[in-house]
Amino acid sequence: MSTSDAITTPQARALRLDGVALAAALATLLCVAPVLVVLVLAVFGAGETVTFGANLTRDGAIGTLTLMLAGGGGAIILGAGAAWLVSLCRFPGRGVFEWLLVIPLAAPSYVLAYSYTSLTWAGGLIPYRIEGFWGAAFIYAVGLYPYVYLAARAAFVSQSSCAIEAARMLGATPRAVFWRVALPLARPGIAAGGALACMEIAADYGAAQHFGLTTLSTAIFRAWYAHGSSQAALQIAAVLLLAAVAFLIIERYARGRAAFGGGSSRWRPLPRYELNALAGTGALLFCTALIVLGAIAPLAWLARLALLHANVEDVAGPFLNSITLSAGGALLTLALAAAIAVAARRIGAFGRTSLLAASIGYAAPGAVIAMGMLALFGLAREAGWVGGFGAGVALVALMWTYAARFASAGIQPIDAGLARLSKGLDASARTLGAGPWRRFMRVDLPIAAPSLAAAALILFVEILKELPATLILRPFDFDTLAVKASTYASDERLLEAATPSLLIFVAGLAPILLLTRSIAKTRAGAHE
Numbered sequence: 001m002s003t004s005d006a007i008t009t010p011q012a013r014a015l016r017l018d019g020v021a022l023a024a025a026l027a028t029l030l031c032v033a034p035v036l037v038v039l040v041l042a043v044f045g046a047g048e049t050v051t052f053g054a055n056l057t058r059d060g061a062i063g064t065l066t067l068m069l070a071g072g073g074g075a076i077i078l079g080a081g082a083a084w085l086v087s088l089c090r091f092p093g094r095g096v097f098e099w100l101l102v103i104p105l106a107a108p109s110y111v112l113a114y115s116y117t118s119l120t121w122a123g124g125l126i127p128y129r130i131e132g133f134w135g136a137a138f139i140y141a142v143g144l145y146p147y148v149y150l151a152a153r154a155a156f157v158s159q160s161s162c163a164i165e166a167a168r169m170l171g172a173t174p175r176a177v178f179w180r181v182a183l184p185l186a187r188p189g190i191a192a193g194g195a196l197a198c199m200e201i202a203a204d205y206g207a208a209q210h211f212g213l214t215t216l217s218t219a220i221f222r223a224w225y226a227h228g229s230s231q232a233a234l235q236i237a238a239v240l241l242l243a244a245v246a247f248l249i250i251e252r253y254a255r256g257r258a259a260f261g262g263g264s265s266r267w268r269p270l271p272r273y274e275l276n277a278l279a280g281t282g283a284l285l286f287c288t289a290l291i292v293l294g295a296i297a298p299l300a301w302l303a304r305l306a307l308l309h310a311n312v313e314d315v316a317g318p319f320l321n322s323i324t325l326s327a328g329g330a331l332l333t334l335a336l337a338a339a340i341a342v343a344a345r346r347i348g349a350f351g352r353t354s355l356l357a358a359s360i361g362y363a364a365p366g367a368v369i370a371m372g373m374l375a376l377f378g379l380a381r382e383a384g385w386v387g388g389f390g391a392g393v394a395l396v397a398l399m400w401t402y403a404a405r406f407a408s409a410g411i412q413p414i415d416a417g418l419a420r421l422s423k424g425l426d427a428s429a430r431t432l433g434a435g436p437w438r439r440f441m442r443v444d445l446p447i448a449a450p451s452l453a454a455a456a457l458i459l460f461v462e463i464l465k466e467l468p469a470t471l472i473l474r475p476f477d478f479d480t481l482a483v484k485a486s487t488y489a490s491d492e493r494l495l496e497a498a499t500p501s502l503l504i505f506v507a508g509l510a511p512i513l514l515l516t517r518s519i520a521k522t523r524a525g526a527h528e
Helices: 003-007 010-044 050-088 094-100 109-120 132-157 161-169 174-203 206-210 216-226 230-258 277-308 312-346 349-363 366-382 391-418 423-431 436-465 468-473 481-490 494-516
Strands: none
Touching: 010 230, 010 312, 010 349, 010 366, 010 391, 050 094, 050 132, 050 174, 050 216, 050 230, 050 277, 094 277, 109 132, 109 206, 109 277, 109 481, 109 494, 132 174, 132 206, 132 277, 174 216, 174 230, 206 216, 206 481, 216 230, 216 366, 216 468, 230 349, 230 366, 277 494, 312 349, 312 391, 312 436, 312 481, 312 494, 349 391, 366 391, 366 468, 391 436, 391 468, 436 481, 436 494, 468 481, 481 494
């Protein structure tokens, strides 16, 4: 048998395939290990804190659910309404609002909370104070509606043109078309976006803590720091994790149902309603208000405060720490995401299972992943594998936490880039004897390079904005921009919190602007 024949034997291909499977299995294990540890220790750990943990869990669950109903419900109403207007109506500025409506995603909820608190308290421009439960609900509604907007818009623009045209020909008014045709067809997409918004509310710590609310996320910190009970914190983290997984399942189910909402076999432009002057002005004011409340007003106010109190020395260290952590965490996460994305395309069911397992880490809040990471390193210390939780170990644990938390965010763009790979090209490389890794390095990677760059940018910004995990795991006297802003806001030093908050906000604009470039391309021929 010749050498070339030996290379292409089934045994050799299986051996190379095992190498891909091993890398994907290791990457998946790194992503889900903290989650599994939280569940195991919450169930089988010491039981003396069960009563205390149950009381705090009850209060946190009630607070989280009510915030989901108020903030998540507001985000659904605002996002679905905006998606309907830009997708199926004509009014002044529609083409600009089509992508501007996504901008509020650039700011994490805690940055919006700090900005609006300063904007509406003493010395601010608005006399009505944004605080307490309804203040948090307002922040979540205007900051998270883009999740619903993106999902609902995708559902609206992929609907059947024939169904909408038939309803109009039968005399249905725009309102009737919305309630009886478009909305039922888009309901799965709206549900998926609403589930994502509710997941963000459940995972949020900074805004809820700033407004003094008891949620599952803030209860974890309260159980651990205020009451000194790590077991109660693990129990609450397990409840929050199960809730996040439940919302992930709802989102996946809704997205799957949305795939059946397609329309005609042949594409035609969606019929748009030409709004009269009064309705068009109302649509213009509505969309403008969403952008102003969700991005422009808080961004402008933070910029004003930063100019009044621009202390470069105060944020230089946290800025450098943030860049270092974000870059290192993004590279590690990108490597794990690439391994899982390759497995998803090469190994069938196993790869898809790895993809789903990594999504659990993304659904889990940062505080939950951090609790699991501390438990993992505690077990490793008991086994004698590591010493104390020093600065070096803490940084390793922190970047591992980022990888477990955001691997799914890196997998999605990489998988989309690999989807452009021609099956014939892949088959040709396989026929020439190239193994899975060689095909990935020499064929897949060059084709997916733009997607890898986009994934790296998204991961960098996601890590830059992460707050609860960094608060828990950071080494002593090691501040990031998010930690610095949170520390100042906790001390009600909102003027000093403006500069780090503004830097986080501006950094988040980069991937959002990249995202908006593709919004108008969600439906063929959508440009007008």
